[in-house]
Amino acid sequence: MAHVTFPLTSLSDLDALTRDLPQVDAVAQDAARDRQNALTKPPGSLGRLEELAVFMAGWQQQAMPQIDMAQALVFAGNHGICAQGVNPFPQEVTAQMVQNFKAGGAAINQLCRTNDAQLSVIDLDLDRPTADFTQGPAMTEADCVAALNAGAAALHPAASVLILGEMGIGNSTVAAALTAAVFGGAVQDWVGRGTGSDDEGLRRKVDAITRGLARHAATPQDGASILMTLGGREQAAICGAVLAARQRRIPVILDGFICTASVAPLFALAPAALDHCLIGHLSVEPGHKRLLDAIGKTAVLDFDMRLGEGSGAALALGILRSALACHSGMATFAEAGVADG
Numbered sequence: 001m002a003h004v005t006f007p008l009t010s011l012s013d014l015d016a017l018t019r020d021l022p023q024v025d026a027v028a029q030d031a032a033r034d035r036q037n038a039l040t041k042p043p044g045s046l047g048r049l050e051e052l053a054v055f056m057a058g059w060q061q062q063a064m065p066q067i068d069m070a071q072a073l074v075f076a077g078n079h080g081i082c083a084q085g086v087n088p089f090p091q092e093v094t095a096q097m098v099q100n101f102k103a104g105g106a107a108i109n110q111l112c113r114t115n116d117a118q119l120s121v122i123d124l125d126l127d128r129p130t131a132d133f134t135q136g137p138a139m140t141e142a143d144c145v146a147a148l149n150a151g152a153a154a155l156h157p158a159a160s161v162l163i164l165g166e167m168g169i170g171n172s173t174v175a176a177a178l179t180a181a182v183f184g185g186a187v188q189d190w191v192g193r194g195t196g197s198d199d200e201g202l203r204r205k206v207d208a209i210t211r212g213l214a215r216h217a218a219t220p221q222d223g224a225s226i227l228m229t230l231g232g233r234e235q236a237a238i239c240g241a242v243l244a245a246r247q248r249r250i251p252v253i254l255d256g257f258i259c260t261a262s263v264a265p266l267f268a269l270a271p272a273a274l275d276h277c278l279i280g281h282l283s284v285e286p287g288h289k290r291l292l293d294a295i296g297k298t299a300v301l302d303f304d305m306r307l308g309e310g311s312g313a314a315l316a317l318g319i320l321r322s323a324l325a326c327h328s329g330m331a332t333f334a335e336a337g338v339a340d341g
Helices: 010-017 028-036 048-060 081-082 090-104 107-114 141-154 171-183 199-215 221-232 233-247 257-262 264-269 286-295 311-329
Strands: 072-074 118-123 159-168 252-254 275-278
Touching: 010 028, 010 081, 010 141, 010 221, 010 264, 028 048, 028 221, 028 311, 072 107, 072 141, 072 233, 072 311, 081 171, 081 199, 081 275, 090 118, 090 159, 107 118, 107 311, 118 141, 118 275, 141 221, 141 233, 159 233, 159 257, 159 311, 171 199, 171 221, 171 257, 171 264, 199 221, 221 233, 221 264, 233 257, 233 264, 233 275, 252 311, 257 264, 257 286, 264 286
Parallel strands: 072 118, 072 159, 159 252, 252 275
Antiparallel strands: none
16 A cells, blocks of 8 residues: 555545554553553552553653643634524634634633643635535535645644644534434434524524435545535544644544544544544533444543533643653652552
């Protein structure tokens, strides 16, 4: 298989790339577990903090992983599906929120500052929404590839961990469409209230997704075509950033339902493509737990959050930092002169 890297030239590159990715370093993981078992605590007593340290060790290929630089990326896009009345807010809110991010006034700004992450906000052709997927493909192949490449290009090569978030009026409908296309089941089981849809708004979401799935049923249902026909630019950019991070062995913290749904097409192409990803938090959007069960992951936090914009992922960064502080800073039984067993 020919090695594929960014920038991609076609969606066929996406399929090849997902099947040619670095794997976790099991030797480094074993060394990290050995250290955990030697620290001044009963084995396993720090629970998931221990698991997180071992996870980081495997991707950083060292028994004592560390976070020198945490990068946070928020991608923003607009969606043609809003023409179906699926959101109570106008699309102008996307650009307004992007300005709020850039001015430092959003939740993600405070959480990145508190947890020491360098935040960048990338708006993707906000004046040119994707197409309405009930009428045709959401993106052309060229637009989809361009967004994938934009996401990959935004990654800082020196990042120790990547936090991902999104912003886009209408993208909870896009997320539900992506997950329904990849994993099947009743459309209504994937649909939530998003930014505040009422019962009639939920009905419009379900109807739009159902019609979109029917329109594109004849399209080859691989992850790349699902992303192009039903996704948005920010979803494609998230996929690009996730894959670029994997090529550099940089662990990723995904945010809630929309962010996790964005990478569902990658899971469809190759489930192992998400092995380097953590889920920051469990969203109260009803599709998120169903999605995590489908991809075999458990969120770091469950704080009843549903804001998006990377907020849950940035909050989970603090937990990850704590896990590594215990892993590297605690004394072993031998160092502390404490009897072991």
